[in-house]
Amino acid sequence: MDLDFSPAEEEFRQEVRTWLRAHIPAEPLPSLETAEGFTAHRAWERELGAARLSAVSWPTAYGGRDATPLEWLIFEEEYYAAGAPGRVSQNGVNLLAPTLLKHGTPQQLARVLPPMAAGEVIWAQAWSEPGAGSDLAALRATATRVTGGWRLDGQKTWSSRAAFADRAFGLFREPGSERHRGLTYAMFPLDAAGVTVRPIGRLDGKPAFAELFLDEVFVPDADIIGAPGDGWRVAMSTAGNERxxxxxxxxxxxxxxxxxxxxxxxxxxxxxxxxxxxxxxxxxxxxxxxxxxxxxxxxxxxxxxxxxxxxxxxxxxxxxxxxxxxxxxxxxxxxxxxxxxxxxxxxxxxxxxxxxxxxxxxxxxxxxxxxxxxx
Amino acid sequence: MKFVLDAEQRLFGDTLDKLLAGADVPATVRSGAAGPRRALWSAIARAGVFALAVPERHGGAGTHPVELVTAMHELGRHAVPGPIVETVAAAALIDRLGDTGLADAWLPRIADGTAVVSLALPPAVPHALDADLADLVLTVGDGRVRTGVPEGTALTSLDPGRRPFRVSPGDLLADGPEAVAAAYDLGALACAAQHLGVGRRLLEVSVEYARTRRQFGRPIGEFQAVKHRLADALVGLEFARPLIHGAALAHGSDTFARDVSAAKVAAADAAYAAALAALQVHGAIGYTDEYDPSLWIRKARALRSAWGSPADHRARVAAAL
The missing domain is CATH 1.20.140.10 (Butyryl-CoA Dehydrogenase, subunit A, domain 3)
Structure with missing residues (x-):
């Protein structure tokens, strides 16, 4: 049993520390839960991405560094010890990406991950609904088969970052299905036709999350993760990461x-x-x-x-x-x-x-x- | 980095677990007789527990803090009575004092289990356990180590596994404030590990009880109020363990005292919370003298204030901040 870091790990720590010291904004950025702050944090994510520091544990091919879990912990220690800005990309990097890496197709990985690592596309999560909070399997929003893809309908709520983000991911059910069956994991743009975003002020009034109304939103097959109907199992791999x-x-x-x-x-x-x-x-x-x-x-x-x-x-x-x-x-x-x-x-x-x-x-x-x- | 017990360390813990599971420790605690206690002590020593605090040149295995906390955890899980922690701390004390006569006389006997040593280290450890049965009693004041002379009969502890004695200072043996500080830190760490083991056992028996005890036509473990209490107990215990292992690895470094105190605070809070949860989940039966888990419930209360109260140790952590 030991708590020792290898020379390579110490070197990685030094590199991260040095980079952060040179790049952290002199003045703290405005809250990322405001329009102005969101823009500033998005710019910071681009800077991190350019240094391949936005998602260190991902494979190199997608903008990461193949970092080990310990190197990731080291990165995080240095990041927060340096007082670096909050991570506006967190939903994508920590929730969606692990799911994609486990269940996504090579095409999806190549298309979705690099812009996420580069800070170009910021993701929001769309799990909860008015009638489905802790009891997520009670969700009612639907994904109906149409030519070449799916049609999403329904309402999502408490979607973190959705007020200013670009895209979102969540679960939708086959009409008529119940509970954990018939669920499909879909990604969709927040500016797609049929999507209405209504920001919600959190306890201090800042629009940290939003309600999403989906009215006949088209999603191509390429934006479904895992097998249609298998969404519960796919989503739970994300939940494990999150917890x-x-x-x-x-x-x-x-x-x-x-x-x-x-x-x-x-x-x-x-x-x-x-x-x-x-x-x-x-x-x-x-x-x-x-x-x-x-x-x-x-x-x-x-x-x-x-x-x-x-x-x-x-x-x-x-x-x-x-x-x-x-x-x-x-x-x-x-x-x-x-x-x-x-x-x-x-x-x-x-x-x-x-x-x-x-x-x-x-x-x-x-x-x-x-x-x-x-x- | 590999911050989990290795295969050998796990095997050592499992071996002690099996040994103690077959030793009917509760009966030994309840009888209070010297014979069975001495036999249990010898069995633990043969398994190598006390050698872990004694240098090789004195017949020990060298100081191995990780193995030591592993052993103390198992001894706690089985509610082993007597001055276990005190003997371990005394070994560190005697070793550090640098008095060869004292070391030659006592360390080999501590390692092989032929010497039970009791120790008072006021103010945090004011009484010496089993001072009437011990082969050597030490007491410390102003950084000086003296023999301790037991006064009268044993005081009555809530925990029948503990027989504390008042001791008065006897012959001066040596002077060594640094050795005293080192002994206190190692004793506090050993006590934290023992306490965590007590809490673990209480959670184990409470879960088992909640699975089988039926009320309103169902196991009481189906009720959320019971579930959540036991889940919280687990969370506390789970996060005290890495603090104990972290402190053990810091032995010999300049953060050892702080890390020990952090571990002691967390273990004391977690084990005590587990004990109160156990008492509540068991209902009236847990409140009885005759029911074995109550031995652990009582020990959890006693150990909370042994080797420094949570307040003492929080103050030491704060001082290091």
Whole structure:
């Protein structure tokens, strides 16, 4: 057992660190959940892409570096430690791309991945519907067979990044099918004929997500991932990624914990040991998540449902980190700024990617082996 | 990087697990008699546990922190009684003091299990466990190590596996604040691993109980309120483990004290939460003296404040920030 990095890994860390130091914008970019910020973050993704740093774990052929999972963790540590901008390309790079790499055709990979890595096409996810949140299999939007492709109809909601993104991906069902059967995984342009995007203001009013209305939207066969009707299985490979490490890498939290420690040194009342203990706890938990990440990538077996254990941990940790920072800021905590932005973002963590209540069911049934029951 | 136990380390843990599963540890705890305790101690020593804290030149295997926490975890999982952590910490203490007479006299006997050593390290470790049965009792004050003289009879702990004694300072043996600090850190790490093992066992028995105990015509494990409590217990335990392994790997580095404290905080919180979940899931039976899992529930409470309280260790982490 060891926690050692190889010389090649150290060299990769140095390269990433040096590049970031030279390229990170001098002034923090405006929030990526605004029109102005989205444009600025898109430009940043292009810069990352040009340095082949936007999707390091992808194959070289598509704009990545064939990085190992450990090198990816190193990249993420450096990225967040450097205070680099949030990743507007995250839905595509971390959710759609792993699904494509597993189920996509060579033509789809060659067509979709390079522009994603280059920051030219930004993706939104389109999972939830008004009647299908935690219970995703209740979704009603349809994909109907037409000549040369499919016709999409229905409504999607809580689509992250959809207010400003270019394309989206999601599940649609064969008319008349039920639950997990008859689902098809489709990609579609957000500016296609028949698509209406209505941005939704999140808790702080910023349009971080949107409602999508699809009215006879045509999608060619080439934009279906996996076999039509097999969409549930295809989508679940993405869900596994999302609940594991890829969605929220440890580097994000270790960097936030270090910033929290700095804020505490700067602002803390030495007599306030209760707040001091919360800072220590947040730091300990960020360290635990980092080490757990190294443990996860060291394993040779499939982590399967244990991904839900990770999701429960990081989402609660993110809230605790930011709450503690706001408490340290005291009356300034309510004022717009980096910590408040992070706090508002963190509050969504226990809800998206499968609510934490669903995750606890998954952990209890599939990891601990407790009996399934009526919910 | 390979941050998981290797095949040999896993085998060592499995071997201890099998050994202890066949040793009827609960009966040994409940009887309180010296004979069975000594026999259990010898069996653990023969499996190589105490040699892991003793240098090779003194008949040990050299200090192997990862193997040591693996062993302590299994000893916790089986609720092994007595001054296990204290003996391990005493080995580190004696080794670091650099007093060859003391080292020659005691380290080989610690390694082979013929010496049970108890230790008080006030203020964090004010009492010496099994001081009446131990072959050597040490107490520490102001960085000085003395023999400890047991006072009166054992104090009553909530955990019947622990028999704490007040000790008064006896003969001065050596001076060594650095050795004392090293012993405290290793003891706190060993205690964290033992505690995690206690929490793991409590989760295992609670899951088993929730699968079989029926109320309202179904296993209680079907109810979400039960499921979620046990899922949360698992999450805590799962994230304490890498902190313990990380601290073990930091042994000898300048972040060791901080990393040990981080592990101790996480293990104490996770194991204690698992114990409260176990108590609640078992209902009234878990609250009884006669039901074996209650031995673990009680140990989880005692270990929470042993070798430094969570507050002590949080303060050490904060100081390092």
């Amino acid at each position: 594991g490490l890829t969605l929220r890498s440890p580097g994000r939290f270790t960097a936030a914990a270090e910033r929290l420690a700095a804020l505490w040194r700067e602002r803390a009342d030495p007599a306030d040991t209760a707040l001091r203990d919360r800072v220590a706890d947040a730091w300990i938990r960020a360290r635990a998540y980092r080490l757990k990440g190294f443990e996860t990538i060291s394993r040779t077996d499939d982590i399967g449902a244990e991904a839900s254990v990770n999701k429960l941990y990081w989402s609660d940790l993110d809230v605790a980190l930011h709450e503690t920072a706001l408490d340290l800021l005291g009356p300034d905590g309510e004022l717009a700024g980096e910590w408040l932005e992070g706090y508002v973002f963190s509050l969504a963590g226990p809800i998206y990617a499968g609510t934490n209540e669903i995750q606890r069911d998954v952990v209890a049934e599939r990891v601990l082996g407790l009996p399934r029951g009526s919910r």
